[in-house]
Amino acid sequence: CFDKATYYGIDKDVEAIASSLDNEDDLIHFYGGIVRMVAHDFMDYDRNSDTPMGSDGCIDWGHDANRGFWGSIWCDGCDLTKVYHEKYGHLSKADFWIASANAVIRNLSVDKSLDLVDTFLWGRRDADSCQGQGDRIPMGSGCREVQDVFLDAMGLTWRDSVALLGAHTIGKAHSEFSGHDGYWMPSGQEALVFDKQYYEELVMRPWRARNIGKEEEDFIASTEMTHQEPQMMLKTDLCFWFDTDNHYPCCTRTNRWMDGQNWCDWEEKLSDLKCTRYDSDSSRMEAVESVVEFLGGRRPNENNDPFYQAFSTAWFKATTNGHGDLKALRGECW
Numbered sequence: 001c002f003d004k005a006t007y008y009g010i011d012k013d014v015e016a017i018a019s020s021l022d023n024e025d026d027l028i029h030f031y032g033g034i035v036r037m038v039a040h041d042f043m044d045y046d047r048n049s050d051t052p053m054g055s056d057g058c059i060d061w062g063h064d065a066n067r068g069f070w071g072s073i074w075c076d077g078c079d080l081t082k083v084y085h086e087k088y089g090h091l092s093k094a095d096f097w098i099a100s101a102n103a104v105i106r107n108l109s110v111d112k113s114l115d116l117v118d119t120f121l122w123g124r125r126d127a128d129s130c131q132g133q134g135d136r137i138p139m140g141s142g143c144r145e146v147q148d149v150f151l152d153a154m155g156l157t158w159r160d161s162v163a164l165l166g167a168h169t170i171g172k173a174h175s176e177f178s179g180h181d182g183y184w185m186p187s188g189q190e191a192l193v194f195d196k197q198y199y200e201e202l203v204m205r206p207w208r209a210r211n212i213g214k215e216e217e218d219f220i221a222s223t224e225m226t227h228q229e230p231q232m233m234l235k236t237d238l239c240f241w242f243d244t245d246n247h248y249p250c251c252t253r254t255n256r257w258m259d260g261q262n263w264c265d266w267e268e269k270l271s272d273l274k275c276t277r278y279d280s281d282s283s284r285m286e287a288v289e290s291v292v293e294f295l296g297g298r299r300p301n302e303n304n305d306p307f308y309q310a311f312s313t314a315w316f317k318a319t320t321n322g323h324g325d326l327k328a329l330r331g332e333c334w
């Protein structure tokens, strides 16, 4: 049995661990890591495979795609794992992880308004093994990958995909894990708020290609000169607005200068390689239109509702994919 009291008990326990962390970077990674871990559990779902996987509490911890979980988010000595074994071992890990991620999202959403309790279903069974799981995780090369994983394998829409990637509004990329480095947001404080700022940064911030020719090709904010706490976007993020699959490397705004220096030309000369938008008949326009929708209207505005609603729908689809027999939370367990 899984009732609302247990669900909110997990929420409280996640918050208790968070408040025991005194370092902002640890806090960001704790919150971000839980949500990312659930995404890695559901992004391996392939409806066309004999071994579909999906949210089953099974992650290939040793795979490069999954670096950054074992040892800090989930491990024998990790706080979340200890809480699970001490209090929630009667639940599957898959259910527990999703309830924990829901707690993160609720606690970091504006006025704690995004409560996913009403769409939470439980009853997932954990898999003992999931060989090949890591090979199914997208690495950030671009929208072709989003199409393969989210649309073709998981059966989601472009709108769902754009909504789910909005989760990059929290957390950070670490050079020691993925090779990418930086926040999606301009500051650590903003990386602790679950809101629509991801779309605002995508559209408003000038971006230039970074790590060109390397495995971790991505984008860095053109306003960024120090590289101490860089602001970045992956090619899988920026492709919701620019055609980075067909035109990379590039720079999104080639007409910005400082002290006679073009902002696109800090490391490489990119001022003559302007990023291109999609043609109006491109199938990717559904992604572009979703970004516009999630911006919530004329700027500036505080309207997170379109993002929150679309995220709830997409999160529900992604976390229940392949499960036909899940149950709603009970009012009370006897």
Ligand code: HEM
Residues within 6 Å of the ligand: 028, 029, 030, 031, 032, 033, 035, 036, 039, 068, 138, 139, 140, 141, 145, 146, 164, 165, 167, 168, 170, 171, 172, 173, 174, 175, 177, 178, 179, 180, 234, 236
């Ligand atoms: C195309 C799909 C995706 C790609 C290519 C991708 C890629 C990445 C990469 C490279 C990182 C940095 C990891 C590190 O170095 O620590 C990251 C972090 C993160 N991702 Fe994604 N991601 C994808 C989808 C998602 C989805 C669907 C969610 C949730 C709904 C998500 C949530 C997060 C979060 C919260 C973090 C921050 C982790 C932390 O702070 O430790 N991602 N992602």
